[in-house]
Amino acid sequence: MSAGADADRSVTAQGHYAGSVSRFLAYAIDIAASSAVFGLALAAISYVAKVVTGHEVSWNRGNAVVAAVFVAWQFLYFGYSWAASGRTFGMAVLGIRVVMADGTPVEPRRGVLRALVFPASFLLFGLGFLGILVQRERRALHDLIAGTAVIYAWDARAARLRFLARERDHQD
Amino acid sequence: MTILNHVDPLDRLRLAGRRMTDPLETLAQHVAERVLDLIVHALDVNALVQQVDVNALVGRVDVNSLMRQVDVNALLERVDVSGLLDRADVNALLDRVDVGALLSRVDVNDLMRRVDMDTLVEQTDLGAVIAKSSGGAATEALDAARSQAVGLDQFIDRWAQRTLRRKRPAPAGPPALLNGQGEP
Numbered sequence: 001m002s003a004g005a006d007a008d009r010s011v012t013a014q015g016h017y018a019g020s021v022s023r024f025l026a027y028a029i030d031i032a033a034s035s036a037v038f039g040l041a042l043a044a045i046s047y048v049a050k051v052v053t054g055h056e057v058s059w060n061r062g063n064a065v066v067a068a069v070f071v072a073w074q075f076l077y078f079g080y081s082w083a084a085s086g087r088t089f090g091m092a093v094l095g096i097r098v099v100m101a102d103g104t105p106v107e108p109r110r111g112v113l114r115a116l117v118f119p120a121s122f123l124l125f126g127l128g129f130l131g132i133l134v135q136r137e138r139r140a141l142h143d144l145i146a147g148t149a150v151i152y153a154w155d156a157r158a159a160r161l162r163f164l165a166r167e168r169d170h171q172d
Numbered sequence: 173m174t175i176l177n178h179v180d181p182l183d184r185l186r187l188a189g190r191r192m193t194d195p196l197e198t199l200a201q202h203v204a205e206r207v208l209d210l211i212v213h214a215l216d217v218n219a220l221v222q223q224v225d226v227n228a229l230v231g232r233v234d235v236n237s238l239m240r241q242v243d244v245n246a247l248l249e250r251v252d253v254s255g256l257l258d259r260a261d262v263n264a265l266l267d268r269v270d271v272g273a274l275l276s277r278v279d280v281n282d283l284m285r286r287v288d289m290d291t292l293v294e295q296t297d298l299g300a301v302i303a304k305s306s307g308g309a310a311t312e313a314l315d316a317a318r319s320q321a322v323g324l325d326q327f328i329d330r331w332a333q334r335t336l337r338r339k340r341p342a343p344a345g346p347p348a349l350l351n352g353q354g355e356p
Contacts, residue, residue: 015349019325022318095318103346133332136342149346152322159315161289166312 014157015103017138018096018150020129029090034077038070075115083111087153095154101137101147114146 042059049057059066081088086098086106098106098114106114121128121141128141139149333342344350 013322013326016345017343019322019329021324021328022321025321093314093317094321099346099349101346103348103350133328134336137346138329138342151345151349154318156318156322157289159318162311162315 013152014154016152018152019138020132022094022096022152023132023150026088026090026094026096029093030078030088033089034074037077038073042066078118079112079115081111082106082114083108086111091150095152095156096150097153098148098150101139101143101149103149103151106148110146110148114142114148117142117145120145 046057046059049055078088081091082098083106087096091097098111100106100110131140131144132138135144137149143149
């Protein structure tokens with residue numbers, strides 16, 4: 001399946017509720033990106049502490065402080081992204097966006113609320129995420145609580161034109 | 173058979189009459205021409221035309237009926253369009269056109285909606301321009317990844333709908349976006 005072959009379908013999907021695969025991939029990218037940034041920050045702090053104090057500083061995975069800071073960082077990462085633009089880095093890569101349930105741009109406080117209630121969807125073996133598959137508007141538990149939805153927002157028409165242009169360029 | 177069977181006794185009488193009527197006819201013709209000449213010179217044609225109500229005259233003419241009788245194709249075939257265009261000063265004509273007013277009456281958005289961009293990109297050099305300006309492995313990979321994800325989303329969604337045996341189709345998207353009121 002090529003980008004061009006899917007582009008027609010993608011054009012019509014713009015503005016529609018985003019599906020489970022796009023959302024899961026976006027979340028996976030976000031976890032990887034936010035963890036990488038957190039790891040780099042810890043490494044930088046360790047380096048600075050070693051230079052200043054002369055002692056080796058190591059971070060224990062089981063350290064409650066580190067875990068608490070990591071959770072706070074996750075809230076900050078997702079909450080700020082959703083409140084500011086309705087999309088995280090991973091969502092931008094996959095071309096999806098958080099909007100209000102009626103399709104209008106997400107309100108900042110709703111973005112923050114979505115980040116705060118996001119862990120609720122993990123409860124009971126992730127049953128909260130089942131809504132993406134079975135709920136009519138593909139809304140997970142945290143979407144229903146925050147009054148939000150996730151839609152496709154990428155410019156598939158431009159992607160199709162790029163594909164056609166590349167095809168023609170290869171033929172010439 | 174007697175000679176009277178071959179000679180009409182009235183012939184001589186007719187001949188004498190013709191000798192008299194021919195000069196009289198010529199004289200009458202000359203007199204009529206002279207009288208007409210005198211009348212025409214005596215008439216003030218301008219004054220006469222001024223007394224004619226042209227509008228009333230034109231009002232009595234059935235232009236539609238007249239036009240139905242005109243063979244426009246035959247008329248156009250007789251027109252030398254090339255010769256006509258040679259005589260036209262197109263630059264002077266264009267100078268008189270108010271392009272701004274003309275463009276303000278054009279619905280550009282409607283015009284653009286009617287453009288088949290796919291065909292345009294495929295058949296013109298615009299494709300090469302787009303390929304050079306927006307090309308790149310990263311863009312290509314991103315387009316492909318997003319398209320694949322949408323394809324998988326729709327596959328799983330169809331499977332879920334079938335499993336749930338929904339009779340009414342689920343809404344495709346939020347109302348504001350489907351009605352074109354919002355911006356994704």
